[in-house]
Amino acid sequence: xxxxxxxxxxxxxxxxxxxxxxxxxxxxxxxxxxxxxxxxxxxxxxxxxxxxxxxxxxxxxxxxxxxxxxxxxxxxxxxxxxxxxxxxxxxxxxxxxxxxxxxxxxxxxxxxxxxxxxxxxxxxxxxxxxxxxxxxxxxxxxxxxxxxxxxxxxxxxxxxxxxxxxxxxxxxxxxxxxxxxxxxxxxxxxxxxxxxxxxxxxxxxxxxxxxxxxxxxxxxxxxxxxxxxxxxxxxxxxxxxxxxxxxxxxxxxxxxxxx
Numbered sequence: 001x002x003x004x005x006x007x008x009x010x011x012x013x014x015x016x017x018x019x020x021x022x023x024x025x026x027x028x029x030x031x032x033x034x035x036x037x038x039x040x041x042x043x044x045x046x047x048x049x050x051x052x053x054x055x056x057x058x059x060x061x062x063x064x065x066x067x068x069x070x071x072x073x074x075x076x077x078x079x080x081x082x083x084x085x086x087x088x089x090x091x092x093x094x095x096x097x098x099x100x101x102x103x104x105x106x107x108x109x110x111x112x113x114x115x116x117x118x119x120x121x122x123x124x125x126x127x128x129x130x131x132x133x134x135x136x137x138x139x140x141x142x143x144x145x146x147x148x149x150x151x152x153x154x155x156x157x158x159x160x161x162x163x164x165x166x167x168x169x170x171x172x173x174x175x176x177x178x179x180x181x182x183x184x185x186x187x188x189x190x191x192x193x194x195x196x197x198x199x200x201x202x203x204x205x206x207x208x209x210x211x212x213x214x215x216x217x218x219x220x221x222x223x224x225x226x227x228x229x230x231x232x233x234x235x236x237x238x239x240x241x242x243x244x245x246x247x248x249x250x251x252x253x254x255x256x257x258x259x
Contacts, residue, residue, distance in 0.1 A: 202245030
């Protein structure tokens with residue numbers, strides 16, 4: 001390919017208009033995907049969050065069940081304590097020892113009551129957590145199913161367009177290399193500031209494409225002469241004549257038709 005310095009103004013205009021056509025086609029491909037990649041990403045984050053929450057709930061449930069097991073074990077120990085202290089009361093030598101053992105028995109009974117109360121509360125907590133787990137699992141299953149559908153949808157679009165987008169992105173880079181840095185930066189700046197991404201437009205019915213502002217005849221003649229790069233004073237877009245635009249569109253259509 002010719003280097004940037006060897007390009008005439010007309011060649012520069014053709015190159016930058018070709019670049020615009022290629023980049024616009026890439027825009028179209030990406031618009032087909034729309035918000036799908038972001039939707040998939042958000043759903044993946046949501047599914048991951050729900051999975052983590054579900055794991056935490058299950059871990060909490062196991063912890064409560066272990067606590068109940070420990071409390072039941074403690075109750076058995078307290079019952080053994082009651083048996084021991086009650087038996088010791090049969091061999092006491094005085095009232096002071098009897099009363100001391102009675103207090104020990106009462107303490108063990110209170111500990112049993114407390115443990116039973118805590119077990120009852122923990123069992124209620126288990127039932128609540130089981131319901132929360134069931135609801136969370138149902139929600140996770142629904143989100144996972146939705147994610148699977150959206151990923152399948154995105155994969156189908158990607159399989160149709162990925163090869164073309166890769167090819168066009170390489171072509172875009174090739175055409176960028178032909179354009180001098182100052183003009184390329186202007187092109188990118190304009191593309192980034194306009195909603196439709198059109199930085200280079202042709203003259204249509206005496207006005208720049210997509211604009212209602214008429215281009216003066218003298219300016220139209222200068223544009224058609226292809227001797228210098230001219231921009232629209234209203235939008236800042238780079239202007240090319242319709243004949244050049246038609247020629248380059250036809251050339252690019254052949255490129256795009258490969259897909």
